[in-house]
Amino acid sequence: MPDAMRFPITAMITITIFVTTFSASHQRTLERTAFDEYTPLLRQIRKLFIAVMGRPTHTARSLQTVRSRNKLQKQMDGTINFPCSLNNARSEKRPSSVHALRPGDIDVIGGIGDSLTAGFGLTATSLATVFVENRGIAFSSGGQGSWRNFLTLPNILKVFNPKLHGYALGDYFTIDKESRFNVAEGAAISDNMPYMAKVLVNRIKMDPKVDLKNDWKMITFSIGANDFCTEMCYREKPESILEDHKEDVIDVLRILRDNLPRTFVNLVPPPNLEIISRFTHKPPQCYVTHSVECPCIFGLSYTKYQKRFGQIIRKWQKIEEDVVNMDEFDTDDFTVVYQPFTEEYAVPKTKEGKTDLSFLSEDCFHLSQKGNAQAANSLWNNIMEPVGRKDVHGTMLFKKFRCPTANHLYLFTRRNSKL
Template identity: 35%
Template sequence: MASLWLWILMSAISIVNGDIEDDFRGLYEVYDDYHLFLGHVSETTRDDIESVGMEFNCHSSVSPEKPTSVHKLRPGDINVVAGIGDSLSTAYAAGAPIFLPVMLNYWGVSASIGGDKSLSSVGTLPNILRKYNPDILGYSTGEGIVFTQPKSKSFNHAVVGAKAKGLPKQARKLIDDLRAHSDVDMENDWKFITLFIGGNDLCSGCSKETSEPQEYLAFIDETLRIFHDEVPRAIVNLVGVLNAYILPELDGSLKCNLVHSIVCSCLHKDGGKEAIYERAKEYQRVVQEHIESGKFDDKDDFTVVYQPFFHETNIPKHADGSPDSSYFASDCFHLSQKGQAAQATANWNGLFEPVGSKRLEWVPGEKLNCPSEEFPYIYTNVNSKSDGLQHGYYQSDVNENPNQKLSKQTFIIVGVIGGVMLVIIIAAIVVRISKKPNRLSLNGSYQRL
């Protein structure tokens, strides 16, 4: 155990020094001891964390024939999932029962790309999609040491500590993996790629290093252009940045204060919290406007959809008004599995809200929405504006009674018939009155010869 703690100390030092990938090449030598240590800390706590699932009562939603247009894409048409971004997408520390200087990535519970177990116990976007297509490829599973690339990571190319400037490199690696995978039909399979990044850019805002909104946007634009030009049949699910200014609400313990002062030091400088808030709002604004301008809507088999559910997100509160820290990992910075599941739910529901009418916040405990039978497609910039399409979704936990549906139809029919009859009666009265002889006034002023 002494060697374990020595490794943790050296790992922390190496991270601070920046020699990350080289210093982590030999970490598998102590991985088993480290994993065993975590497993014995609190099995009860870990079991509680690993049971954040979702109820699913949606109908099948697969196109009769594979669609050729991304604007007619249903959930069951998706064959491949992938993700790029930072530690929120690697699910760093999401399942850690206690705080340690260096923790694991819990890839299998990542909201964007995790696929551990099943939806009933682990709420993620891929686990929802697997309800429509059990053979979907690309989701990551399990857990492991940061900066390693086990096969279980699959098409999750997010990197701990990444900033927007690293996205083009992640995109290139992902494309290489997609092309090399024997079970991926690059030309015909529909791919769902989630891009979520920005926390590290915000927290480095004091130094201005690649943190200006236009620089941030430029790297995202470059990444999207790579996908646009090289990945056919793809929809990029771009999640707006989570505003880091909310983190100080978790302060109070020595642990949280220490972590925040190290990983997001800007928050603790004069005016830092307000500066990060404003910068995050600018990130959100410039990216959303860029995506919804239609720049990436010039191909029928590719699009980018912006998801703004983090725009006005606040830390959930207990009944007494105190912050509910259960949505955050033990390091007070990353999302716990509960937080990851909340993100997945909000993101999924956003897929079935038209562009321009998407919610700007997520609500703790919200249910999964299902694509409606009238409009079963994932909303895009294009189909959200199409005339003649019926928009909407229905709640997965509400099953409409067929008798109630018939009653509604009967009511409508009776109402229409009644309205027509009323018009006929009024018309008959008017005609009858018009045929009666005009009464003349006593003084004869209205008599006509």
């Protein structure tokens, strides 16, 4: 067989495997679908893969391969101090108001969402390993290692409160106990979120390490990429996903509010996927993966609708912000804050002006660990920025790292931002 033919055939076989895996509701946090009869088989295939290949973030050799491709963040040795002072990091007495929370007051952390929250492909070295869930280093609810090697929101908060509980511990599926309160699923869409919120609530309530009434909880919620990629273009009226999503977000926030006292929710909007169409110098396999993983944006049949789809994505983001600002979601012990660093996010460029692929996984769709760390840095900055003055572009890793100040020790909410 000619060498020119080997790549497309091999790539398509691999792509078919992982896209099928993404598409199937293969874990128990998603509702029943037509794929359910294949669930046991898919689960066993994924477990077999892990058994043979090992858990990438638990294996020095795998991490070294990723590091050689410049897809891991720069490691911080013991001579480098954490960027923030730990003075007054945790209140002497547990605060009674969500609007007076310091970083160290967060006791429990969790997340709901799709493959970006589940950490798909963060340490991938091939297309086949993109569907490995590096959940323990996922930006919003993974706590494997420390901020020095894997910057995540939990690994930042652990510095302020070493007793933080709930973050995922490694490369695990949601059916594994080590996933803890990161219940995100690949291929999830907005419609799955209310059910996923109930699963999260149940896990938290059943955990003996959680003081449901008194512990302060932080939940990060982000969804939308799969709705844009595989849902909206198949509807008679693509805009219909907007009203459905509004209802889903309201349902999710009510479930969390009514079941989890003392909770701070970060709502992170999905990035505008138009940015992917602006990538330059993509490797050959990424033209294929983009078309297969995201046909609504990259399928030739929908080229003429791209402007319309872009408007839908921006309206989706605005709907989320509007729901967050509803008065019913801002009480003394529960609040939701819109963290917009993804609104205008763009993948960094190299000195030559090319898309810097080191921030992306092997499919040029998901993030690499370095890109994931950048997302964690950006989310943390948003949390520490006042509502109405939050960065919408994200930040380069450690270039800007917000800290509590003497003038404002608290996580910003609508009430304490002095709007």
